[in-house]
Structures are given as C-alpha cells and as structure tokens.
Amino acid sequence: MPKITSLEDLRKIKEQAKDLTSARSGGKTRIIVGMGTCGIAAGARDVMTAILAELDKRGLKEVTVETTGCIGMCQKEPLVDVIRPGEPRITYGNVEPKDAARIVVEHLVNGNVVEDKVVGRTD
Amino acid sequence: MALYRAHVLICKGTGCTASGGPSVYSAMQEELKRRKLDREIMLVETGCHGMCEMGPIVVVYPEGALYCRVTPEDVPEIVEEHLYKGRLVERLLYTVPSEMTKIPHYRDIPFYSKQHRIVLRNCGYINPEHIEEYISRDGYQAFAKALLEMTPEKTLEEVKNSGLRGRGGAGFPTGLKWEFARKAPGDKKYIICNADEGDPGAFMDRSVLEGDPHSLIEGMLLGAYAIGADEGYIYCRAEYPLAIKRLKNAIAQAEELGLLGDRIMGTDFSFHLHIKEGAGAFVCGEETALMASIEGKRGMPTPRPPFPAQHGLWGKPTNINNVETWANVPQIILNGAEWYSSIGTEKSKGTKVFALTGKVKNTGLIEVPMGITIREIVFELGGGILNDKGFKAVQVGGPSGGCLTEEHLDLPVDYESLTAAGAIMGSGGLVVMDEDTCMVDVSKFFLEFTQRESCGKCVPCREGTKQMLLLLEKITRGEGTMEDLETLEELAQMVKRMSLCGLGQTAPNPVLTTLQYFRDEYEAHIKDRECPAKACAALIAYTIDPEACKKCGLCAKNCPVNCISGDRQTPYKIDQERCIKCGTCLEVCPFNAVHKD
Ligand SMILES: Cc1cc2nc3c(=O)[nH]c(=O)nc-3n(C[C@H](O)[C@H](O)[C@H](O)COP(=O)(O)O)c2cc1C
Ligand code: SF4
Ligand code: SF4
Numbered sequence: 158m159p160k161i162t163s164l165e166d167l168r169k170i171k172e173q174a175k176d177l178t179s180a181r182s183g184g185k186t187r188i189i190v191g192m193g194t195c196g197i198a199a200g201a202r203d204v205m206t207a208i209l210a211e212l213d214k215r216g217l218k219e220v221t222v223e224t225t226g227c228i229g230m231c232q233k234e235p236l237v238d239v240i241r242p243g244e245p246r247i248t249y250g251n252v253e254p255k256d257a258a259r260i261v262v263e264h265l266v267n268g269n270v271v272e273d274k275v276v277g278r279t280d
Numbered sequence: 281m282a283l284y285r286a287h288v289l290i291c292k293g294t295g296c297t298a299s300g301g302p303s304v305y306s307a308m309q310e311e312l313k314r315r316k317l318d319r320e321i322m323l324v325e326t327g328c329h330g331m332c333e334m335g336p337i338v339v340v341y342p343e344g345a346l347y348c349r350v351t352p353e354d355v356p357e358i359v360e361e362h363l364y365k366g367r368l369v370e371r372l373l374y375t376v377p378s379e380m381t382k383i384p385h386y387r388d389i390p391f392y393s394k395q396h397r398i399v400l401r402n403c404g405y406i407n408p409e410h411i412e413e414y415i416s417r418d419g420y421q422a423f424a425k426a427l428l429e430m431t432p433e434k435t436l437e438e439v440k441n442s443g444l445r446g447r448g449g450a451g452f453p454t455g456l457k458w459e460f461a462r463k464a465p466g467d468k469k470y471i472i473c474n475a476d477e478g479d480p481g482a483f484m485d486r487s488v489l490e491g492d493p494h495s496l497i498e499g500m501l502l503g504a505y506a507i508g509a510d511e512g513y514i515y516c517r518a519e520y521p522l523a524i525k526r527l528k529n530a531i532a533q534a535e536e537l538g539l540l541g542d543r544i545m546g547t548d549f550s551f552h553l554h555i556k557e558g559a560g561a562f563v564c565g566e567e568t569a570l571m572a573s574i575e576g577k578r579g580m581p582t583p584r585p586p587f588p589a590q591h592g593l594w595g596k597p598t599n600i601n602n603v604e605t606w607a608n609v610p611q612i613i614l615n616g617a618e619w620y621s622s623i624g625t626e627k628s629k630g631t632k633v634f635a636l637t638g639k640v641k642n643t644g645l646i647e648v649p650m651g652i653t654i655r656e657i658v659f660e661l662g663g664g665i666l667n668d669k670g671f672k673a674v675q676v677g678g679p680s681g682g683c684l685t686e687e688h689l690d691l692p693v694d695y696e697s698l699t700a701a702g703a704i705m706g707s708g709g710l711v712v713m714d715e716d717t718c719m720v721d722v723s724k725f726f727l728e729f730t731q732r733e734s735c736g737k738c739v740p741c742r743e744g745t746k747q748m749l750l751l752l753e754k755i756t757r758g759e760g761t762m763e764d765l766e767t768l769e770e771l772a773q774m775v776k777r778m779s780l781c782g783l784g785q786t787a788p789n790p791v792l793t794t795l796q797y798f799r800d801e802y803e804a805h806i807k808d809r810e811c812p813a814k815a816c817a818a819l820i821a822y823t824i825d826p827e828a829c830k831k832c833g834l835c836a837k838n839c840p841v842n843c844i845s846g847d848r849q850t851p852y853k854i855d856q857e858r859c860i861k862c863g864t865c866l867e868v869c870p871f872n873a874v875h876k877d
C-alpha cells in the first residue's frame with residue numbers, strides 16, 4: 158500500500174474500507190429477503206444473489222441485506238422488503254432475479270417505489 | 281464480490297481462545313464455504329468483548345445478535361437458521377440471569393447498554409489485525425488532524441482541557457504531565473506506554489492491546505507530537521503473547537502506511553515505536569522500575585525526584601502513561617475537550633474500564649462513565665449477587681485497593697470519592713464479595729500477593745508487610761490477641777507512610793479498610809475464636825447430625841483423608857483430629873446431614 162501523505166489519502170482509505178465495517182453499523186436502508194422454505198423453493202436464493210450483485214455494481218454501501226423466515230404470504234414468494242429510514246416498509250412479491258436491478262435502481266437510488274411488484278405496505 | 285451482506289465476528293481474545301474460539305472460527309470458515317456463502321458473508325476475528333465468561337462469543341451483523349458459549353457443533357445451525365433463513369438461534373442468545381429472558385441484540389444486553397465505550401469502542405467490533413478496519417472507524421483521523429492542522433501546543437492544550445487523568449493508578453492529570461515533559465530542556469525525549477498490567481485478575485489493558493492496538497499507537501503518536509518526542513516504547517507484560525503479536529503487526533502496518541517512521545505525512549515530525557517485553561515482576565509496573573528494566577538494569581524503583589519528565593529513560597525527559605490513558609487521547613482530539621469533559625464528574629472526567637469479578641452474575645470488562653455508583657455497577661451491570669446471596673463488600677483498585685461496604689453502595693465512582701473512602705481507583709479491579717466472605721481472610725489474601733511481590737529494596741515494605749502477614753495468619757488461626765490487632769494497625773500505618781514506592785505505600789489498604797469497616801469480624805476471630813462468615817478453616821468444624829444421617833456412606837467414600845467412620849447401623853462421625861476441613865462431606869451429603877459451625 159502506498160504511504161499516506163495527506164488527509165485526503167487517509168479519507169480515501171477510509172472510504173474504501175467502509176464496506177469492511179458498514180454492515181456492522183446498521184441504521185440505514187434495509188433489504189430483507191424472505192428465505193423460508195417456500196421462499197427458497199420459489200427461488201429466493203437467486204434473487205438474493207442478484208440483489209447483492211446489483212448493490213455491488215452500483216457501489217451502494219449504506220444498505221444492509223438481511224434474511225428472514227416465513228411471513229405467511231407463501232403464494233407470493235419470493236418476497237423482498239425494502240425499508241428506507243423514515244418511510245413505510247414496502248413488500249415486493251413474486252420477485253424474480255431480473256426485478257432485483259429495478260428495485261435497487263428505482264427504489265433505493267431514485268426513491269421511487271416499483272409499484273407493479275408491491276404486495277404490501279406497512280408503517 | 282466486495283459487498284458482504286452479513287458479518288460473522290468471532291472473538292479471538294485470550295479468554296475466548298482458551299474456551300475454543302479458534303475451532304469455532306475454522307468450523308465457520310468451512311461451513312460458509314460448503315454452503316457457498318463465503319463470498320457474501322464476511323468472517324472476522326476480533327478481540328475481547330469483555331464477556332469472556334460467556335465465550336466463545338460470536339456476533340452476527342447486521343442484526344447485531346450475540347451468541348454465547350458457541351461450539352463448533354453449533355456452527356451448522358447458525359449458518360442454516362440465521363445466515364441462510366434469517367432466524368435467530370434462540371438457544372445460543374444471551375440470557376439475562378435475573379429474568380431468564382433471551383436478548384437478541386448486543387446493544388440491549390444490560391451488561392452493555394449501561395456502558396459508555398470510548399476506550400473499548402472498537403474492541404470486539406473490528407478486526408484488530410487490519411489497519412483498514414481501524415481507519416474505517418475514524419482511525420488515525422485525530423492524528424492527521426493534529427499533525428496537519430494543529431500545533432503541538434494546541435494538541436497539548438486540548439488534552440489538558442479534557443480533564444483526562446492517568447488510568448494506571450494514581451490519576452495524575454495527563455495534560456499537565458505532558459507539559460512537564462514538553463517544557464523540560466533537551467532535544468531527545470521519550471514516551472512510554474505502561475502495559476505491564478500486573479494486578480491479578482486485571483485484563484483491561486490486555487483487551488485494548490489485543491482488540492484495538494491501533495488506538496494505543498495513535499494515542500502515542502499524538503502524545504509524541506505534543507511533547508516533542510521522536511521515540512517511544514511499549515513495555516508489555518511478557519505473559520501477553522497475543523497482545524505482543526498484535527502490537528507488532530499493528531506497528532508494521534502503521535510503518536507501511538507511513539504513519540510511523542521518519543517525516544510522517546511529509547512533515548518534520550518523526551516517531552519510532554518499539555516493544556519491550558516485561559521482566560515479570562509486579563513492581564516493574566512502577567514507572568522508575570519500568571524504566572530501569574528498559575535500560576537493561578534490574579527492575580527496582582528509585583526515589584523521585586528526579587521525576588521522569590526531567591530525568592527519565594537514559595536520563596532524558598520522558599513521559600509515561602498507561603495503555604488506557606493513551607487510548608483515550610485520539611477520541612479527545614477527534615471530538616474535542618469539551619465533549620470529553622462533559623462525561624464524568626467535576627474532577628474525574630471521561631470513563632474508566634473496570635474488571636468486574638467475584639460473586640456477581642455478570643463478570644467481565646465494563647467501561648462506565650466516572651461518577652456511576654457502585655450500586656449500579658454491582659446490581660445493574662453485574663446483575664446482582666450470585667445465587668441471590670447478600671452483598672457484603674466490594675474491593676476496589678486491585679490488590680492494593682480497599683474494601684468498601686454496603687453503606688458505600690451509592691458512592692459515585694471517581695478518584696476523589698474512592699480515595700476519601702480508603703480505596704483507590706487503581707487499575708480498575710472490582711471484586712464483589714457476598715455474605716460468605718470473611719474479610720480478615722480477604723485482607724490476608726491481598727497482602728499475601730503484595731508481600732510476595734515486594735522487591736525488598738526498602739525495609740518498611742519488605743519487613744513491615746511480612747510482620748503484618750504473620751499477624752493476620754495468627755488471627756485467622758484463632759490465636760490472635762487484641763494487642764495483635766493494635767500492632768497490625770500501627771504496622772499498616774507505618775508501611776503506608778515510610779515505603780519508597782507505591783507498592784508499599786498502598787499495600788496496607790485492604791487491611792486498613794477492613795479494620796475500619798469490619799472491625800467486629802477481626803474481634804470475633806480474636807475474642808470468640810469464631811469466623812462469622814465460616815471461611816477460616818481453623819475456626820470451623822464439620823459435624824454430622826446423627827438424627828439426619830441416613831447412613832449412606834457417601835461422605836466417608838469421598839473424604840480425602842478417610843476420617844469419617846460409620847456403617848449401615850451406626851450414623852457416620854467425623855474424626856475432628858484428622859479432618860482437614862476441605863468441606864467435601866458437606867458437598868456430597870444428599871440429606872444435608874453435615875453441618876459447618
Ligand atoms: C507497584 C506498582 C505497580 C504498578 N503497576 C502498573 C501497571 O501495571 N500498569 C500501569 O499502567 N501503571 C502501574 N503503576 C503506576 C505507574 O507507576 C505510573 O504511575 C503509571 O504508569 C503512569 O501512567 P498514567 O499517568 O497514565 O496512569 C504501578 C505503580 C506501582 C507503585
Ligand atoms: S472436611 Fe474434608 S477432611 Fe474434613 S471430614 Fe469433611 S471431607 Fe474429610
Ligand atoms: S453423606 Fe450424609 S447421610 Fe450419608 S453418611 Fe454422610 S452424613 Fe450420613
């Protein structure tokens with residue numbers, strides 16, 4: 158690694174190192190993927206991988222990706238919840254890997270809910 | 281893939297390493313790989329969380345779930361349930377002892393939620409072997425800010441205004457000490473970190489060294505800059521191999537990034553840091569003895585003045601601080617003196633790390649704001665007395681601290697109040713004692729330690745503590761007289777006044793405080809030949825109640841000296857002459873027929 162010669166250098170390392178610890182700090186946008194038995198059967202695993210790939214591609218760091226068990230909407234699996242601080246919790250249903258990019262770009266980056274996939278909304 | 285959705289932190293501090301942390305780590309590594317999760321879940325090894333008793337500790341983020349006493353066999357379940365399906369593994373979560381409730385989140389555990397972590401902020405949270413993780417948590421920001429934007433004077437001023445005082449025992453104002461060294465004439469100056477941590481049961485410094493070594497290095501860089509030193513030593517206890525390994529690694533990383541070495545960040549400031557392994561004796565933690573030891577001489581204290589600030593290491597102006605003191609400095613510079621001095625009491629600012637041990641439900645390391653009461657520490661963080669017995673006393677300040685009682689429970693913990701009550705802050709040992717503890721026995725125990733560690737250079741300490749110990753032994757055997765009690769008290773005062781170094785000056789504290797607050801217990805040993813807590817072997821007898829004895833013979837079978845006789849027809853009986861008072865019979869009797877009086 159090159160030597161640090163300015164505050165700028167240090168900030169750069171800090172910025173790069175952020176993904177190292179960001180998942181530990183919480184308090185940001187959360188994406189929650191339903192990984193109950195039916196979720197997994199419906200392909201939730203591929204959705205999760207697609208979401209992670211998209212987040213990585215866009216360099217989004219202030220996002221945590223969690224998994225959760227069955228929430229009783231099995232016919233709509235795979236389910237993905239997005240919770241942005243101070244906004245209602247949006248639940249997307251029948252999510253396919255190809256929807257992952259849309260959800261990340263539209264909802265997380267631009268702040269627009271992807272209406273055609275919404276199956277629930279809670280405060 | 282660079283983005284990890286979850287982090288699994290496995291503690292590899294000394295405590296958890298001993299209880300099996302490393303095998304949990306490798307099991308986790310394998311399992312993640314097997315389930316093909318190793319590219320989206322990051323495995324991190326950390327330093328001590330302060331909860332070693334519950335180790336090996338595993339924390340899973342983003343949820344912040346804390347799992348206790350994890351074994352390699354638990355790993356597949358954690359991966360399947362938590363990491364794959366997002367369901368917490370209930371049975372491994374931390375249980376609050378008083379309510380038997382499970383707590384899913386790290387930060388909600390009473391043991392942590394009451395803490396204020398400044399020095400320990402990164403311990404158990406970052407990987408201490410990666411400088412990037414430290415930097416991602418604002419590491420080296422304070423140093424860069426001081427070096428590039430503040431003068432040394434301003435840096436020193438900030439530390440002075442923060443009110444930080446030495447955490448190694450005496451509580452001397454840190455900024456003032458730095459100023460002495462800064463103003464001392466000479467172009468070669470040294471700074472030293474005292475990481476000797478000799479108090480039995482203490483591990484606060486160790487956990488910083490192991491869990492966040494860069495915070496110490498950054499603190500020392502700031503000190504060196506403020507004082508005008510270009511060379512430093514970390515004097516570390518040789519019994520801390522993991523700490524030494526992590527320090528070496530951290531120093532190498534800081535050198536590689538140009539944060540240590542010549543002309544740091546393109547300025548005129550240079551600083552080189554060395555590690556020196558301790559010589560092993562308790563007295564080597566005393567500053568003059570410590571410097572002698574670094575110079576390769578025998579570690580024995582010398583009279584002060586001259587003070588290290590004038591005539592220290594190799595005769596040069598030297599500033600020496602404790603690990604915890606140094607580790608506070610980066611946060612002070614980063615957040616300002618005003619922020620720091622808003623925590624704590626009028627004369628004791630900031631936080632203190634304590635090692636809470638003894639008869640409490642939660643033991644471990646805690647960092648609390650100065651001014652917290654002993655009651656809060658024992659009953660809230662500590663969760664109360666083990667087995668719901670009565671609280672009797674708390675010994676504060678390590679082997680040369682003092683014992684405080686029930687009436688001190690609401691005492692705010694700061695330098696002044698503790699000293700006024702006869703105890704000391706010391707390095708931060710807190711031993712809680714319940715009703716079954718004999719206070720005469722306790723003071724004997726601590727004096728045995730200090731007596732053994734006396735370096736023998738000065739007579740009051742060497743001979744005085746020996747005589748005191750003989751008297752205490754006599755009293756606990758039930759052979760003491762009231763004159764002995766007076767002699768003991770006089771000796772204690774003499775040793776305290778006349779000893780050369782802090783070891784002798786503080787060694788009588790446990791005796792003096794117990795004499796002050798528990799005199800009746802000493803008198804009971806002397807006048808009634810009785811140990812009220814039933815702890816002193818010579819003053820108790822085990823007997824078997826012939827009515828209650830069911831003649832099962834278990835006690836006789838287990839007695840290590842075979843001094844119990846009886847058979848199916850005759851109730852069992854203990855031969856008092858041969859009994860060694862080990863208490864085994866009492867423990868094994870299923871019918872509570874054995875009594876201790
Ligand atoms: C017998 C004896 C043992 C000591 N052991 C330690 C020790 O292990 N660690 C420590 O930091 N200070 C120890 N001290 C205190 C040091 O002499 C010194 O006061 C301290 O390192 C100064 O740092 P501070 O101002 O940051 O507290 C000991 C003192 C005495 C008298
Ligand atoms: S206290 Fe120990 S030595 Fe004495 S009788 Fe009981 S088992 Fe034997
Ligand atoms: S163990 Fe208890 S009941 Fe059994 S023989 Fe001994 S005293 Fe009697």
Ligand code: FES
Pocket residue numbers: 291292293294295296297327328329330331332333335336337
């Ligand atoms: S070593 Fe793991 S909690 Fe202390």
Ligand code: FES
Pocket residue numbers: 830831832833
């Ligand atoms: S054998 Fe009968 S009580 Fe022990």
